[in-house]
Amino acid sequence: MATHKLDHSQWQTYFDRVSRGLGGRQVSIEVTGLALGDQIEADALSLTGLSYDPKDNLIEIATEEVDHLVRQPREIYVEEDVEGLHNVEIVDPDGNHQIIRLQTPLALPAH
Secondary structure (H helix, E strand, C coil): CCCCCHHHHHHHHHHHHHCCCCCEEEEEEEECCCCCEEEEEEEEEEEEEEEECCCCCCCEEEEECEEEEECCCCEEEEECCCCEEEEEECCCCCCCCEEEEEEECCCCCCC
């Protein structure tokens, strides 16, 4: 898997494009920082979308249960390969890292 930094001019089009293909994925959201330590904000929630609003300079990670917002993001890194997007790391104005891990739910065997 390759991790690369997204240029600010790519944020909206990138999230618009990848959000369409994320149906059925689960997401975990972790916030890390020197003052915060490591905190799990959400775990194994069904993802409904990822978006960037340039007008409000806001990233939204929407799930069926909660919306996680990152205001005024400074940097965005994505980890992806031929199978698609795996992780998104957003650096907020305070230098905290919002780490969004995407998982495909395991299929249960049919009875």
